[in-house]
Amino acid sequence: MSLVRDFFIGLSENKLLNSAAKKYGLKLGAQLVVAGTNVDETIESIKKLNAQGISCTVDNLGEFVFDKSEAIEAKEKILSVVEAIHTHEVDAHISLKPSQLGLDIDYDFCFDNLKEIVAKANQYGIFVNFDMEDYDRLQPSFDILESLSKEYDNIGTVIQSYFYRAEEDIKKYKDFRLRIVKGAYKEPEEYAYQDKKDIDDNYIKLIEYHLLHGKFTSIATHDHNVIDHVKEFVKVNNISNDKFEFQMLYGFRYDLQLELVRQGYNECTYVPFGNDWYGYFMRRLAERPQNLNLVAKQVFNKKTNTFIGLAAGAFLLGRLTKKK
Numbered sequence: 001m002s003l004v005r006d007f008f009i010g011l012s013e014n015k016l017l018n019s020a021a022k023k024y025g026l027k028l029g030a031q032l033v034v035a036g037t038n039v040d041e042t043i044e045s046i047k048k049l050n051a052q053g054i055s056c057t058v059d060n061l062g063e064f065v066f067d068k069s070e071a072i073e074a075k076e077k078i079l080s081v082v083e084a085i086h087t088h089e090v091d092a093h094i095s096l097k098p099s100q101l102g103l104d105i106d107y108d109f110c111f112d113n114l115k116e117i118v119a120k121a122n123q124y125g126i127f128v129n130f131d132m133e134d135y136d137r138l139q140p141s142f143d144i145l146e147s148l149s150k151e152y153d154n155i156g157t158v159i160q161s162y163f164y165r166a167e168e169d170i171k172k173y174k175d176f177r178l179r180i181v182k183g184a185y186k187e188p189e190e191y192a193y194q195d196k197k198d199i200d201d202n203y204i205k206l207i208e209y210h211l212l213h214g215k216f217t218s219i220a221t222h223d224h225n226v227i228d229h230v231k232e233f234v235k236v237n238n239i240s241n242d243k244f245e246f247q248m249l250y251g252f253r254y255d256l257q258l259e260l261v262r263q264g265y266n267e268c269t270y271v272p273f274g275n276d277w278y279g280y281f282m283r284r285l286a287e288r289p290q291n292l293n294l295v296a297k298q299v300f301n302k303k304t305n306t307f308i309g310l311a312a313g314a315f316l317l318g319r320l321t322k323k324k
């Protein structure tokens with residue numbers, strides 16, 4: 001299981017395959033978990049979800065940005081999503097990755113890009129969530145959040161329960177709206193729990209803390225055991241439904257999302273869009289290899305076979321090179 005996870009996480013970090021996939025379009029089953037390639041298609045997907053009582057958080061897919069022009073292009077795209085959310089009056093907010101806005105290039109450059117997006121969203125009363133990436137980007141992302149919060153209150157971020165420091169972070173950032181997740185990247189033992197039970201136990205602990213002491217809580221999981229636990233916990237502790245929401249990814253457990261809405265809970269779908277789907281999709285396969293069913297539906301496509309072959313080859317080559 002861990003080898004399969006490593007395999008897909010390894011693929012998600014492969015820059016060559018990432019750029020090949022960008023040219024390749026929405027393939028390999030990715031179209032089932034990505035809402036569209038452009039803003040118009042994405043707004044249509046959001047309208048359909050809103051009609052079912054589901055709110056949305058929109059993510060312009062993209063990572064491995066090492067070029068300022070690419071980061072500026074991403075910023076412009078996100079600003080156009082903010083504008084579209086406002087114009088179409090859809091129930092949606094923004095999720096973004098600091099690395100896409102230039103965190104790996106230059107801190108101040110990234111800060112300015114994020115500030116422009118947050119300021120624009122603030123004008124329209126739209127919330128902006130800073131998604132959390134891997135450990136190296138954790139502290140700089142918190143730093144930007146803290147600095148911007150002196151001027152803007154429409155921002156929040158993510159706490160990943162696999163990190164040892166998560167408990168300290170959730171206490172420090174309790175006055176922010178927080179999304180709580182288990183964590184999607186491969187992190188070393190030095191910083192993160194490796195055992196699923198430890199991650200799950202910490203996850204529950206963090207959710208309970210923020211529900212009791214924090215601002216609004218987004219519980220982002222497809223794990224029905226966690227969802228059932230939260231339902232019981234809020235009942236026992238008299239926490240009203242407007243203090244929290246459940247979040248799930250676009251294309252995952254749609255029946256459960258609808259059931260939660262029917263039961264009177266707030267449900268928000270994470271709606272990724274764009275051509276840069278590769279890293280996102282590989283992390284979904286790492287989390288749940290059963291998601292390969294999505295790929296299997298495409299497997300008779302010749303181009304797909306070539307791509308999977310290349311991907312597997314690149315992974316094996318990477319492992320052999322590492323062993324040397």
Ligand code: FDA
Nearest residue numbers: 131132158181182183184220221222223247248249270287
């Ligand atoms: P997990 O994968 O641990 O599964 C637990 C159990 O739930 C499974 O054994 C199975 O029984 C059931 N289950 C799970 N998926 C299922 C499915 N599709 N169908 C049926 N049963 C299923 N990570 C990160 O590092 N930074 C971030 O910013 C975010 N943001 C984010 C937003 C949203 C909205 C979500 C849902 C997730 C993230 N994540 C994330 C990813 C997160 O960290 C985590 O990797 C995944 O959500 C997988 O963990 P789960 O808690 O969903 O269940």
